[in-house]
Amino acid sequence: MSTFTVYCHGTGFNRIKGSSSDELVAWFHNHTDGAEAQLAGAAVTRGDYMINEGPGHSGNGVAQPQQINPMTGNQKQNLSLGKTIKGPSFADHAVGNTGGPKVAAKLRGVISGQGWDENVLRTVNxxxxxxxxxxxxxxxxxxxxxxxxAVTCMRIANLMYEVFSDEISCNIFAVDPVAGADAGKEMADTQVLHSNVERYVGILAMHEMRSTFNPQDWSRVRAPATTAIFLPMPGVHNAQVMVKTPADAAYITRNLACGLLRDWGTPINATPYGHLGTAQDMCIAYARLVLTLSEHKSYETKGVMGRLMGGTTSLRRRDFAKHSKMDTYTRGGKESYWINEHHRACFAAAFPDVYDCIFESMGSGEMALTAQSRFSTFFGVVSASAPLRHSMALKGLLVEESPARYMIGVGAGRYSNQLRRLWPDQFPLHA
Structure with missing residues (x-):
């Protein structure tokens, strides 16, 4: 298949700020082989990928997206007085002549996302x-x-379905898809994935509490023909795209995205956070996250503006991550060992026999875990990894009797519920 890749920056970010901040979207377009396709002077330059600057970005000599005609790539021009009064004609719309540069474009982009319509049209054009x-x-x-x-990606896929139907397939990696204000409830193209979207992986920040930052999660999104999964991930809105607290949330997200993009055909020429090169490595990183969920108080929204926008100074979870909702996203629900389905799949791949014993077995009781036991290899890993050992103990799955002997509960993590989506077997677990 011939693959083209589209990178969409979020509000306030563009290629320059993203690169200087080591933000996920910028990292990937900076490490994609090939040339950038561009639209300027009513001409398209051939390329292998394109970059959409975020609404209300920080400038850095880059134009705001709503100031650029999405059909020509040129600066927007003011309409004549007559057309300003009557409105642009159908022919004007067809060539993007819908009005001149906007006043306070950056502020409008931040507040309402103005500019993302142009990004959608420009991409499909x-x-x-x-x-x-x-x-x-x-x-x-x-x-x-x-x-x-991330929501722009969904909107692009919707317009592509109108234009191409299923002729061009789409795959989307979306990190904390937030439309802003009530756009995620009111705009139809932020809520549905059509049959042209083959695969969708959405990362959901568990601890972003600003009231205007509600994500497009399973309570809003319909994807009847798409292999789709949402992965709750600890941290606030930017903790998965830049290394914040907890750091492992960003490490896991970027490494997983790399593995998926390569599997989907995008030529990524470097591997981010190569210490996560196996399913076992991922398990240990997730184990650290399990521990931080019980220890950290630094996921809170601390900034003044964040608090004014509905943030909280306490360690709370978004609505989807509450007790009654996590069953939709993670087998075993909020009280299980798993952060998300990717975590569970990594453990099952790294330690299949132990996984079956603890989490799938219908048995009960305990069994000894020693260097001479049936699970001697797992004993070696647990002995060498304090995060894995302590996180399992925290959830009551393992008891340390001595450094040479642990007890594990047979069937201790068995599930009593089902979830909407299991981790798809065909998806890679890491880069």
């Missing part, structure tokens, strides 16, 4: 030109986005 004008046999489009950029 560019792909059409590459496919039909330049003869590039694009039949798959991968998209990566964060925040409003």
């Amino acid at each position: 560019l792909i059409q030109d590459l496919k039909f004008g330049k003869g590039m046999p694009i039949d798959r489009v991968n998209m990566v986005g964060w925040s409003r950029g």
Whole structure:
């Protein structure tokens, strides 16, 4: 298949700020082989990927997206007085002549996301030109986005379905998809994944409590024909795209995204956080997250603006991450050992026999875990990894009797519930 990749920055970010902040979207477009496709002077330059700057970004010499005609790539021009009064014609709309530069464009972008409409139109226009004008046999489009950029990916996929139907398939990696204000409830194209979207992986920040930052999660999104999964991840809104607290949330997210993008056909030329190169490595990183959920008080929204926007100074979870909702996302629910389905799948891949014994077995009781026991390999890993050992003990799955002997509960983590989506077997677990 011929793959084209679209990178969508979130509100307040563009390629320059993203790169200087080591933000996830920028890291990936900076490590994608090939050339950037561009639209300027009413002409499209061939390329392998494109970059959409975020609404209300910080400038750095880069134009706000709503100031650029999405059909030509040129600066928007003011309409004539007559058209200003009557409104642009159908022909004007067809070539993007809908009005001149906006006043207070940055502020409008931050508050309402103004500029993401232009990003959607520009993306589909560019792909059409590459496919039909330049003869590039694009039949798959991968998209990566964060925040409003993640929702922009959904909106692009919706417009692509209108234009191409299922002729071009899409895959989306979305980090904390937040439309802002009530857009996620009112705009239909932020709520549905059509059959052209083959795969969708959404990361959901568990501890972002600003009231205007409600995510597009399973309570809002319909994906009847898509292999889709949402992964709750500790931290606030930006903790998965930049290394914040807890750091492992960003490490896991970026490494997993790399593995998925490569599997989907995007040529990523470096591996982020290579210490997560196996399912076992992922398990140990998740074990640290299990421990931090019980220890950290630093996931709170601390900034003055964040608090004014509905943030909290206490360690709380978004609605989807409450007791009654986590069953939808993680087998075993909120009180299980798993942070999310990726965590569970990594453990099952790294330690299949132990996984079956503790989490799938219908048996009961305890069994000794020693260097001579049936699970001697797992004993060695647990002995060497304090995070794994302590996190399992925290959840009542393991008791340390001595450094040479642990007890594990047979069937101690068995589930009494089902969830909406299991981790798809065909998805890679790491880069």
